[in-house]
Amino acid sequence: MGLMTNLLNPKVAVLYLSLLPQFISPGKGDVLSQLLVLGTTQIAISLTVNAIIAVTAGSIAVFLAGRPLWLVIQRWMMGTVLTALALKMATDAQR
Template sequence: MIDVNAGLGIAAVALAMVLTPGPNMIYLVSRSITQGRPAGLVSLLGVAVGFFVYLLAAVTGVSAVFALVPALYTAIKIAGACYLLWLAWNALKPGGQSAFAPKDLPVDGTRKLFTMGLMTNLLNPKIAVLYVSLLPQFVDPAKGDIAAQSLSLGLIQITVALTVNCLIVLTAGAVAAFLARKPAWLRAQRYMMGTVLIGLAASMAFDRTEASVPQ
């Protein structure tokens, strides 16, 4: 049984992370605008499976590998920070585009939409850090089965993330249409997204927290 405070804590972390611009948000928004809500929801299904893959890894103790090989965990954080900086550059560079700006993208089939949603989430550095480093901090060995606690906490995170992402998919078109009529707002959203991504990348790169697994 997880502690109520632990449940609320992981929910707050999950909410903060899903509202922070990143690969998942950018992909879901671009697909929803380009191909409509059904395509966005199929992509979200792939994202959901990615969450469950990470949760399975956490429950089965795969994250212990990162605790035993700190250099591997550090390499993943640095690679993730570089990826977020690349996303930030694409938003801030001259002629850069907002995630909500209409894009001329090829129409993808259902299988590719699902696969890209899955891979986008699996390669998302924010999610990797969440499951490898943050999730174990909310597990209390004194509360009983560690695997069961990890499963419960992970399900809370997934519920929060999927709920918010679903709202993003359903409203992306309307938000994009509104911003298209307000060029100044569109630029402001682009700069805000780029700034947040830079901050997240810096925090990830310079964070000295090590991966840990409750004993």
């Protein structure tokens, strides 16, 4: 589902159409091959980073699932953070 979301995301096309051409030098070879190399490099880096994030998140989830106290601490911490953000937004809106 994440792959399809990224493939259908128009921001990806904007990235490739606006950012990558800045790094293309027509005097250094075929423009299409340079675009393909840059695009492939960006995709490989993104895939690697996203895979590391997914594996790390899975490891953390397994760790937390085996320790109920950590789950309680996590819920309280997240609740505290969200409450603090809500209070900040409420006080900023009154100004």
